[in-house]
Amino acid sequence: MKFVDEYRNAEIANKYATAIASITTRPWTIMEICGGQTHSIVKYGIDRLLPPEITLIHGPGCPVCVTSVDLIDKAIAVASRPEVILCSFGDMLRVPGSKSQDLLTVKATGGDVRIVYSPLDAVKIAQQNPEHQVVLFAVGFETTVPTTAMAVYQAKQLGISNFSLLVAHVLVPPAMKMILASPNNCVQGFLAAGHVCTVTGYEEYQAIALQYNIPIVVTGFEPVDILQGIYMCVKQLETGTVEVENQYARSVSFVGNRAAQQLVSAVFETAPRQWRGIGTIDDSGLKLRAEYSEFDALNRFRLEIKPIQEATYCISGAILQGMKKPHQCPAFGNKCTPEHPLGAPMVSSEGACAAYYRYRQLVETVGEPPVHIQ
Amino acid sequence: MSDRTSVNLVCPIPLQQYPHVLMAHGGGGKLMHQLVQMFLTAFGTADTIQHDAVTLELTGNKIAFTTDSYVVNPLFFPGGDIGSLAVNGTVNDLAMAGARPLYLSVSFILEEGLSMEILWQVVQSMQQAAEKSGVQIVTGDTKVVDRGKGDGIFINTTGVGIIEHARAIAPQSVQPGDLILLNGDLARHGIAIMAVREGLEFETTIESDSTPLAEVVLDLLAADIEIHCLRDLTRGGLASVLNEITTAAKVGIEIDESLIPVREDVQGACEILGFDPLYVANEGRFVAFIPQQDRDKLALKDTPSDNGKGVSLRASLDPTCPYRGCASQRALEIMRSHFPHNAVVIGKVIEDKNSLVTLKSKIGSKRIIDMLSGEQLPRIC
Numbered sequence: 001m002k003f004v005d006e007y008r009n010a011e012i013a014n015k016y017a018t019a020i021a022s023i024t025t026r027p028w029t030i031m032e033i034c035g036g037q038t039h040s041i042v043k044y045g046i047d048r049l050l051p052p053e054i055t056l057i058h059g060p061g062c063p064v065c066v067t068s069v070d071l072i073d074k075a076i077a078v079a080s081r082p083e084v085i086l087c088s089f090g091d092m093l094r095v096p097g098s099k100s101q102d103l104l105t106v107k108a109t110g111g112d113v114r115i116v117y118s119p120l121d122a123v124k125i126a127q128q129n130p131e132h133q134v135v136l137f138a139v140g141f142e143t144t145v146p147t148t149a150m151a152v153y154q155a156k157q158l159g160i161s162n163f164s165l166l167v168a169h170v171l172v173p174p175a176m177k178m179i180l181a182s183p184n185n186c187v188q189g190f191l192a193a194g195h196v197c198t199v200t201g202y203e204e205y206q207a208i209a210l211q212y213n214i215p216i217v218v219t220g221f222e223p224v225d226i227l228q229g230i231y232m233c234v235k236q237l238e239t240g241t242v243e244v245e246n247q248y249a250r251s252v253s254f255v256g257n258r259a260a261q262q263l264v265s266a267v268f269e270t271a272p273r274q275w276r277g278i279g280t281i282d283d284s285g286l287k288l289r290a291e292y293s294e295f296d297a298l299n300r301f302r303l304e305i306k307p308i309q310e311a312t313y314c315i316s317g318a319i320l321q322g323m324k325k326p327h328q329c330p331a332f333g334n335k336c337t338p339e340h341p342l343g344a345p346m347v348s349s350e351g352a353c354a355a356y357y358r359y360r361q362l363v364e365t366v367g368e369p370p371v372h373i374q
Numbered sequence: 375m376s377d378r379t380s381v382n383l384v385c386p387i388p389l390q391q392y393p394h395v396l397m398a399h400g401g402g403g404k405l406m407h408q409l410v411q412m413f414l415t416a417f418g419t420a421d422t423i424q425h426d427a428v429t430l431e432l433t434g435n436k437i438a439f440t441t442d443s444y445v446v447n448p449l450f451f452p453g454g455d456i457g458s459l460a461v462n463g464t465v466n467d468l469a470m471a472g473a474r475p476l477y478l479s480v481s482f483i484l485e486e487g488l489s490m491e492i493l494w495q496v497v498q499s500m501q502q503a504a505e506k507s508g509v510q511i512v513t514g515d516t517k518v519v520d521r522g523k524g525d526g527i528f529i530n531t532t533g534v535g536i537i538e539h540a541r542a543i544a545p546q547s548v549q550p551g552d553l554i555l556l557n558g559d560l561a562r563h564g565i566a567i568m569a570v571r572e573g574l575e576f577e578t579t580i581e582s583d584s585t586p587l588a589e590v591v592l593d594l595l596a597a598d599i600e601i602h603c604l605r606d607l608t609r610g611g612l613a614s615v616l617n618e619i620t621t622a623a624k625v626g627i628e629i630d631e632s633l634i635p636v637r638e639d640v641q642g643a644c645e646i647l648g649f650d651p652l653y654v655a656n657e658g659r660f661v662a663f664i665p666q667q668d669r670d671k672l673a674l675k676d677t678p679s680d681n682g683k684g685v686s687l688r689a690s691l692d693p694t695c696p697y698r699g700c701a702s703q704r705a706l707e708i709m710r711s712h713f714p715h716n717a718v719v720i721g722k723v724i725e726d727k728n729s730l731v732t733l734k735s736k737i738g739s740k741r742i743i744d745m746l747s748g749e750q751l752p753r754i755c
Contacts, residue, residue, distance in 0.1 A: 001638050004645065005736075013737040045739030091648075094748065104748075117572060117647075223737045339748075358744055 003250075007222030008044075016227035017049035020234055027053045028237050029186050030230060031179070031322050033172060034141075034193030035062030035348065036221045042355040044223045054234065057186075057322030058345075058352035060175055060275060061193060063140045064091050065344035065351040066320070067168045068274040072097040074303045075137045075166055079103055079111040081301075085129060087122035088137040090115045095347040119144075119151035126155065126163035135297045139168045143195040145286065146260035149267040152288065152295050164297040167287055170273055172196050173204050174284035179321050180212040187322055189233040191219040191226070194248035199264075201256025205244045213242055220248040267292055276344040277316035314343030319352055326356040333357060387494040388412045395488040400518030409516060412494065416501040417480075417511040428513045430477055436537040438473035440464060443530040449496065451570050453562070453581030456527055457499035459657060462586045463608070464533040465507045469591040470604045470660065472543035473535030475507060480514040480531050485524030496527060507586040509533070539595055545622035547602040552663040552723040553702040554627065557590065557713045558583065559635040560612060564654035565643045576639050585658030590712040594662065599705050603663040606656070610746065613652040615661065616731045617745045626726025629743070630734045635716035649750050652733075652743060662709070663723065664702040 006012075032038060038058040041047055047056045060066050076097050079086035086103070093103040093113065107113040112132070116122050119136055126134035138148045148165065155163040172193060179185060192205055197218045209216045215236035219229030229247040236242065246252055266289070273285025288296045297303065313331055318324040326332050326345065336342040338354050345351035388411060398405045414422060444460040454462075461478065468475040480500065484493065504511050541547075563582040568574065587606060594601060603623075605615045612634070616627050636644070636651045644651050702719065709717040731743040 001641050001645075004641075008736040010736060010738040043741060044735050044737050045741055046737075048739055049737075117574070358742075 004222065007220070007224040009224060012224050013044075013046075013049065013227055016224065016231050020054065020227065020231050021051040023231075023238055024051045024053045024234055025238060027055065028188050028234060029055045029057060029322070030189040030191060030233050031057045031059045031187040032191040032193075032219070032226075033059035033061040033176060034191070034196065034221075035065070035351070036195065037061065037191060037193065037219065037226055038352055038355055040221055040223060040226055042358075046223055046226055049227070050230065054230065056230075057325075058319075058355070059179065059187075059322060060278060060320040061141075061172075062345070062348050062351045063144075063168075063170055064089075064095060064348035065316075066170060066275040066278070067092070067095065067139055067344075068276050069098045070274065071166065071168045072102075073099075074298075075135075076101055076103060076106055077303070078135050078166065078297060078301055079106045079113050080109075081133075083131075083133050085112045085114060085125060085132045085134045086137060087114050087116045087119075087125060087134060089117075089139060091348045092137060092139055095344075096341060119148045120154065123151050123154050123158075123160060123163055126160050127158070130162060132162060133300070134163050135301075136163070136165050137168065138165045141170055141172055141193070141196050142200045142264075143193075143198070145169050145264050145268065146199060146257070149260075149263045152267050152292055153263060155295060156292065161294075164295050164300045165288065166297040166303075167268075167285075169268070169286040170275065171270070171284050171286070173208060174281050175275065175278075176208055177212075178278070178281050178284075180208070180214065182321060184321070184323055187214070189214060189237055190216045191229045191233065192216050192244075194218060194220040194225070194252055197246075197248070197252045197256065199257050199260050201254050201261075202244050202246065202252065203254060203256075209242055209244050215242055216244045218244065218246045218248050218252050220251070275320075277314070277320050279317075316343035316345050316353070319345055326353040329353070385415065385498065387491060388415045390490045393490050395484045395486060395490065395493065395518055397486050397518050397520070399484070400516060406516070413480075413497060413514060413516075416497045417504070417514070419510070428477075430512065430534070432476070432534070432536055434536040434538055438468050438471040438535040438537055439533070440467040440471070441530065441532040442467060443528065445525060445528050446567065447525055448567075448570055449492065449526050451582055452566050452579045454584035454657070455496060455499050456529060457496035458503040459584055460529040460531045461500050461503035461507065461509070461511075462584055462657060464531040465503075465509055466587045466606045466658075466660070468533045468535035469586075469588040470543075470606050471535070471537070472539065472541060472591065472595060472601065472604065473537050474592060475509045475533055475535040475588050477512045477534045478504065478509050478531050479533075480511050480529060482514070482516045483524055483528040483530075484516060484518050485526050486518055486521040488526050493527065496529075503586065507588050509588075541595075541601060543601050543604055545603050545605070545619045548619055548623035548625055548663045548723055549602060549665070550625055550723050550725040551666050552602050553666050553719050554616075554629065554721045554723065555662045555664060555702065555706055555709060556612070556634070556659065556716075556718055556720045557587075557662075557709050558659055558716045559637045559640070560607070560656060560659060561636055561640050561644060561649075561651035561654035563657040564611070565640050565649075567655075568647070569643065574643070576643060578639055580637075580639055580643065583656055583658040587658065587660055590709060591660075593708050593712070594705055597704060597708055599701050599708070600665055601662060601705075602665065604660055606660040608657060609655050611651070611653040611655055612659075612661070613650070613731065613743045614745055616743065619663070620726070620729040620731055623723075624727070624729060626724045626729060627721060627731045628724055628734065629721030629731070631736050632734075633718055633720045635718060653746055653750050661720075662705060664705045666700070666702055666722070 096102045122136040217229045217232045268286040270283040271285045271287040274280045315329045341347040345353035449456045465475045566580045566582040
């Protein structure tokens, strides 16, 4: 397939792997902060093509994984109301809330929970079901925000009053800053998420690179993209350069998608957001501006945001910040599996623990009996 | 995007008093008899006797017996409908047991209000599918449920076939060294259904691969090929089937991503939805486990090119392959005579006490292909 096959070419991938090995003289730790990249790295075994000096850590790049338990509980509560149709992206349905219940269970017990592929579908559903309250569980990084903004904008223009949003949107740069500011930080270089930067551009990342003295490479999602991104990042590290480079130039420009950015800032403003496994990060979330507050499900259903104590035996916070690898968690693969996730990174297929579990359970436990939990 | 027009209506619908299914059509009275007459028109033969049970003559010393229920929304989709699916699915299950499918039963659960015309189209489609596979629909049942308590039509079919050979075609018969043959491209049925259900539009219509598999299996058996196992790749797709087999046979499996055919439009749909085609359902695809060669094994040592490791996957596809004429090559030729496009060898069975399925990715690295914990859900990005 065009634009895909050439980026999954074994020969080119190996060329980059060799090039990375040839310029690497010291250990370096690089973090990717995008679920799609984590998925590709594990699916294609990209980290196993790298020299042992390079450590990749999988940052909090999966929007489903970082959605707080509190918001999931609220989605479950709203979806359980008889007058509500709750629309969500597919992989959000299996994420457990505080009482181990998920949206799939709500659906099985009579709730009207529907998978949508675009937030605009939810607006259509609202038009087709005027007697119901249609709530969109708006999850995602900057990539998905513009379509949510468009949905709200359309609903307002069309005077659709039975549509609202449960906003769980999160922003990447504040999370990067939080990780870099941590006294335990071990990240020396970042691969920034190509799709996020397609919308936002990478102007904002330059300030981060300078402030924290860290190379950042805006990177795509296919194996060759990622290897090239790593190569560019290692080259900066080895030569002591600090700048923002754009590997994913076929999609990303410096300024990004201005029209999308304008729409987003017309509809949303930044707000503190609680990240599952990490805690609250200032300005890392979005909320509807006052002129769109009528579409806020929190107001419509009188839901209050309250922090919830998460399970202490789950080390997802350490994993999402790169301090630990999934298989270093005592619960990994036994108490915590994709069927019974204890923490965020095990719930979505893009989460670091789930990705490890799915593709890696044997490799990381060499010498021990295979962890095969039915 | 209804595909109903593609159903070849050879007979007009037998006269019905009502254009829709009523609760009374399941009530045992005259209306139900009208409905039974409709089924008899499609499925009956001149010597059909109406009785509580059908009596059949079966020759041979072993029979295969299977049952399956079909619930699909929408009832009609590009490349098929619930009727042909209900016949092909059960016929294929019999074929995978190495049986010649002979007889089917059919049970309908109809929702009150269903259009008689739609029911007739489904019945006609079943009759055509049965004819294509050489099976007879010999007994059946109908129930009607209240409006809102069904999804139009649910169908259960049960099938009986005879086994005319002495081979043990089963997962437990799979052995290290078997090659894995696949009869065509993956993931079309699942994506076709998804596209209709969710209103996803692509440049071309993706059609289901729903098709009967009995004929090709009977040809493989007639050629006296040493088949170790046959499996159709329905729910859970190729990945789930291979995992079931490695667990049952206590072996490992290695497959090569670059050898597995997936049509470009299907691959594109999978990329957009975040699906892995290895886990998507098919309705006309199967894998056959065939020993790499059934000639003198010493011959392997005579081939300097493979260093005694056996025929490489690619070599077995090569027309100049020194083992041309061996079981797997003959099997592939027979599969290609039925499925000219994309019948291929995708991998082989190896010794592995951990019963793992591993895939060599397109960039050359290996990964484990595990069972899914639930159904695949579309990913956000």
